[in-house]
Amino acid sequence: MRVLLSTYGSRGDVEPLAGLAVRLREQGAGVRVCAPPDEDFARRLADIGVPLVPVGPSARALTRAAPAPASLPERAARLIAGQLGPVTEAAEGCDLLVATGALPAAAGALSVAEKLGIPSVSVTFQQLTLPAPHRRPLAYPGRPFPPEVTDPKTLWELDAQSVNTLFGEALDTHRASLGLPPVDDVRAYVVGDRPWLASDPFLDPWHETPDLDVVQTGAWILPDTRPLPADLTAFLDAGAPPVYVGFGSMPLHAAADMARVAVEAVRAQGRRLVLARGWAELSPGGDRDDCFEVGEVNQQALFARVAAVVHHGGAGTTTTAARAGAAQVVVPQVADQPYWAGRVAALGIGAAHDGPAPTVASLSAALGTALAPETRARAASAAGRVRADGASVAARLLLDAAERGGQDRRSRPAVPPLPVGRTTAPR
Template sequence: MRVLLTTWGSRGDVQPLVALAVALRGLGAEALVCAPPDEEFATLLDRAGVPLVSVGPTVRSVTAGTKPPTAEDAVRLASDLVAEGFGTLEAAAEGCDVLLANGMMAAAGARGAADRLGIPYVYGCYHVRGLPPRKIAPEASGESAKDAADKAHWEQGQKAIAMFADALGSHRAKLGLPPVEDVLDYVYTDRPWLAADPVLCPAPAERTDIDVVQTGAWILPDHRPFPRELEAFLAAGEPPVYVGFGSMATSSPKDTARVAIEASRAQGRRVILSRGWADLAPIDGADDCLVVGDVNQQALFPRVAAIVHHGGAGTTTTASRSGTPQVVVPQIGDQPSWAARVAELGVGVAHQGPTATTDSLTKALATVLDPRTRTRAAGLADAMRADGATAAAQLLLDAANTQRPRANV
């Protein structure tokens, strides 16, 4: 059995597919991953022994430039990624028995590749915001957070149609294929997979229009030892505060680092800064701050006092499984929703807005350093499942055996 997994996005999009590939290998299947050619993604897949097929430009070249991408840039990228589905993805999928795509950026082209080769296609996402939006615009009748989220989700779908419909139509026309009547139905399908923990991110019970398959989060086990200086830092005093924003390039890295360090010191804590794409760095030569690169978060998070992060799906899941309280400072996309859920569960604080100040972060840390918050965080960790990748791998192999569509549609 041979499986193709594809995405185009940050590490938080790529790493779960690597976890799924490893789980598939454990069941005797061969899996390869199509993903952006960023160096850290290549390293990640190489470490796991999973073949990588490069798709599209590097994510860092698009998101971490001197200027944010424009709407025109987004449309151009969408067209390029659809073209990849008619080229790179289709070539990679030759001989595969099933294809799974994560996220609209990859899935719009991937669905066509699967259809033309006559193999089953599965759409997967990591948060309910990645599920297909409703067909009809939500009523603007309330001011609740749920009303706002529903409206934002519907608007997200309209933007996706605007980005991908023309590119999809033009590429299909060149091959003599009929137009796609409903882009969202075509990409998302009526049975999308939700790769998120049911306690941390439950599937929406009210969505009777779709059949959501919730597998649990796809977690890649990390067995890497700590660098010597990190182990020494942890052993030298009380648990520090961890601060990291992953693939998010903050607007002012110097201010972000300064706020993190000052707020941690105000609570009497040392701090570990994860360099990340924001390139966070110390503000002085004091020995209460350590900067780290890509380290084993699964082993690190249980040993810190609090975790300050951006609210990506992977980081939020890893933090929640660690039993350590969190401060989520959301930047984009589904991150505000993750922040809200962390606060709702009582295991951390959802920072209001993407830019923390020393005062706002100090207050947030005071809340999460309360022993009662840690007790709730430990309870959440005990309730979360760890078999999501294995469960999804088995479902994917079952789909390969039972769902053979008609080719060339």
Template sequence: MGLAKELRELGAEAVVAAPPDEEFVTLLERAGVPLVPLGPTVHSVVAGPKPPTGEDALKLAPALVAARFETLSAAAEDCDVILATGLLPAGARDVAEKRGIPYVYACFHIFGLPSRHFAPGLRPGTPSPEGETDNRVLWQQDAQRVNALYGGALDEHRAAIGLPPVDNVRDHVFTGSPWLAADPVLCPSEGMTDLDIVQTGAWIQPDDRPLPDDLEKFLEAGEPPVYVGFGSMAAYAPKDIARVAIEALRTLGRRILLARGWAGLASIDDADDCFVVGEVNQQALFRRVAAVVHHGGAGTTTTASRAGAPQVVVPRIADQPYWASRVAELGIGVAHQDPTPTVESLSAALTTVLSPETRSRAKAVADTIRTDGAAVAAKLLVETAKA
């Protein structure tokens, strides 16, 4: 949304191809940006009673490749450039190649990019041998797992449109110059990878929606509450996290603001010190809370940091441990690396986060977060289209 808005400011048209989740549809309608449904909803993939398995991934990967070839081939018919995001959007570059238009891959963190400094994250497929510590070797083995997931389907669809096979799907998707849509303070990239990264800053869509009246009343009825939310984690959310958070915060004499999210967080009783909220303007809300307890998604971390809200990050998957570590390194919060918080462990983390020192540091870092990332990216994208 943020990028599309800035592209329109420059006189360009933007079309977003994305999973047709109700939340995405609503957001794009609000921004007046056309949505082309792409693949299944994210909710249908991640919101089952258990997290997706490796076998699920092996089935989903080729289906996503097929969906991108079919959907993007039509959606990009009159386009001048394709920009793709996501964990591994295999198929997007190939549509651009067939159409003879530029392709850009943009990521929201460096965690998935090959690096000498850190190992790859977990991926379905044959695991690396125990004891292997050479990061270059580990990343080569990661590329092999990507080929096993996507290679067959990608080459089949490339052959169908007259394109040759691809040896390394991961590097083909990422290109040699990926764009990094992340703030340089929160996610420094210099020297972190051999790729020629173009760091634009985070793509932030300003949100001027007012907070709901009942939420306003709750906020004004006492001291700032602590926000607890796990966004789209659904089956990945810590077990009993609502109960654990409520009991921990009551131990500290704090009010609680639960975000329902896909995990369906709910209060454990009818006490008036706890309020449950649905989808809401986090940019406005996080400026009015004492702290934010969350899973460490790129967007939530950036929004909380920009608001100057101290954070407790309980990472679950993918890039979330990276964001947790950055929050801790910057001194703007605590990384709760144990995936199953207890009342005692969460109380200890919150005691640190709610200290004047952490709040002061969070406020100082907030002043350094850039807000022009979407504008920078939009200008670059227009220039790329014209090149």
């Protein structure tokens, strides 16, 4: 059995595939991963012995470029074009393809699977891209919804129109090069009738809808056994638990100011600081005995030793902090991050900062909420409710479905849906 995992996006789009790849290999499957050619992605996959097939331009460079919204169709065309050669070559001889990441890239990968007749599964790591009657969709940059329209059904119809406008022409052009017919509804093509939701049902509960048969597996987490660096361990041992601040793959164009604000806000709460450089290259500047700067690090181990985690609200970071029992302050920047901020606040395990650009006062206030004894107690209690077996569940379901050979429309495996909230595979 050979499985191809295909994505295009940030670290949060690649890391879950590492978790799934390890579980698939444990069950005897051969695995390849198609992902952006960034060095940190290649290094992460090399650490677990999974081959990386580089696809498209550097995700980090593309993120830093901060292109205008008007260039989205052009970027989509590049992403889809970048799928065709590498993904087609990597998919040859595979029994199953799993597609996730940026919607146009997922559409390109799914088209390759369609061309080759390979069963495919479409996966999202948060539910906001799945049409639901109780929730409005995210608006694409430069394409806000009319303020007078509030009905979710109408908004989802407008969202489908936006997706077609932004990505339809590029997708159909490249499908034609594969000898495939055009797609009438790009979003529906990517989502399908039975999408997979690889998020934790406690943090991201899915509410059943009549139109989608969602399989929620739980988050795909790879246990990290790497030791913390000796100098970081010494810093942690030298005093009370510090506050971690990191924004992952976010570019943060005002990075210097964000670092200054973080240092001053954490100090205002009487805490030391661990500052993660991330893609924004954050640095506290100067010699600061109460600050420690880190690069790539075992977050699972580190978050278990901090008083609170300040972050951007990516699905992976939110889940990792929740599993570690750390209180959180989410400073959302884009896309699904305000949703995760709202979930953290609603569960009472942290605070949601209002907006992407905190001041010392606003971040200190949010930290005050997160560091309150009752918040930290709720965060510690919630840790036991976040499942760690999502990747194992997904691996068993994928291989069982592939072995049965069942397929739904467009060659997707006929996987029995898990009841909402359940994170164990059917026996």
